[in-house]
Ligand SMILES: *[C@@H]1O[C@H](CO)[C@@H](O)[C@H](O)[C@H]1NC(C)=O
Ligand SMILES: *[C@@H]1O[C@H](CO)[C@@H](O)[C@H](O)[C@H]1NC(C)=O
């Protein structure tokens with residue numbers, strides 16, 4: 001095989017989806033809205049939290065759909081983590097005051113809420129508890145079939161377990177890989193997911209995704225995590241429950257989706273959508289699967305570019321984008 005043909009063949013083999021990926025973006029969220037996290041309703045529509053305003057939006061996963069303001073929280077400046085509970089169409093949402101000027105949280109400002117819907121579709125939000133002892137709640141995930149929610153603490157570098165029935169909050173996992181390691185922008189553990197008998201987590205300053213055997217229901221988790229992805233400007237991520245492949249929402253400078261297949265754990269993610277020098281996915285913050293489309297269709301929240309929230313010079317609205325992998 002001639003070298004050029006070989007290289008072309010190699011790239012086509014290694015990166016089968018790069019050129020074919022179709023991406024559909026919602027309409028922009030209002031300028032100044034930092035779209036932080038997303039969850040899926042049983043209907044397939046998407047709930048999206050905004051961290052720079054205390055807002056939750058609902059948006060259909062398709063091209064040019066309009067984000068619809070669903071709820072405004074009182075007594076807080078933003079909404080961050082959101083996860084579906086074990087009960088259909090009931091969600092847990094964390095709120096709190098975070099400054100994008102200083103990249104720091106207001107201690108004692110965080111709380112967790114339950115969001116459900118009445119028969120006629122009206123959202124009902126009820127505060128469950130203040131999360132005063134958690135320095136900076138970030139990613140959250142429900143533990144299937146239990147009342148537990150795992151909550152990542154980006155600043156403290158812990159994963160907490162919150163019992164939504166007894167309202168008890170305990171330290172679930174403590175490990176050096178969860179800790180912030182920079183002194184300016186301090187972000188340790190960020191996203192948390194349960195998949196295939198493992199707890200997967202991302203750690204932003206350490207630029208990794210890792211996993212450790214876990215059910216999420218243990219009182220305390222112990223052991224040594226295995227590195228899944230390295231050298232990645234990771235925010236949140238999602239696992240393909242069917243085969244262990246991991247898709248990483250990569251912030252600046254990558255502005256794209258990084259991919260690590262199950263047989264390449266420990267490597268640097270391959271960019272499969274967006275990427276440096278592209279603007280199609282500016283500031284990805286989270287990724288989930290579209291309804292009934294594990295391994296096929298990603299839903300990705302983007303901020304429209306992180307820098308604007310620091311400078312206050314707003315340059316473009318965030319989106320919920322649909323990334324077709326097949
Ligand atoms: C958080 O923000 C809300 C709304 O501005 C404010 O009322 C509250 O005092 C703040 N809490 C803290 C702990 O800063
Ligand atoms: C405001 O939020 C804080 C932190 O979650 C909580 O402790 C406090 O009770 C809230 N105040 C009101 C009036 O809801």
Ligand SMILES: *[C@@H]1O[C@H](CO)[C@@H](O)[C@H](O)[C@H]1NC(C)=O
Pocket residue numbers: 276277
């Ligand atoms: C992005 O653009 C810079 C400046 O033009 C260039 O040096 C770099 O190689 C580009 N990166 C990619 C991944 O194309």
Ligand SMILES: *[C@@H]1O[C@H](CO)[C@@H](O)[C@H](O)[C@H]1NC(C)=O
Pocket residue numbers: 313315
């Ligand atoms: C705001 O951002 C735009 C686009 O990047 C840039 O052209 C402009 O100079 C910026 N303005 C300020 C005041 O920084």
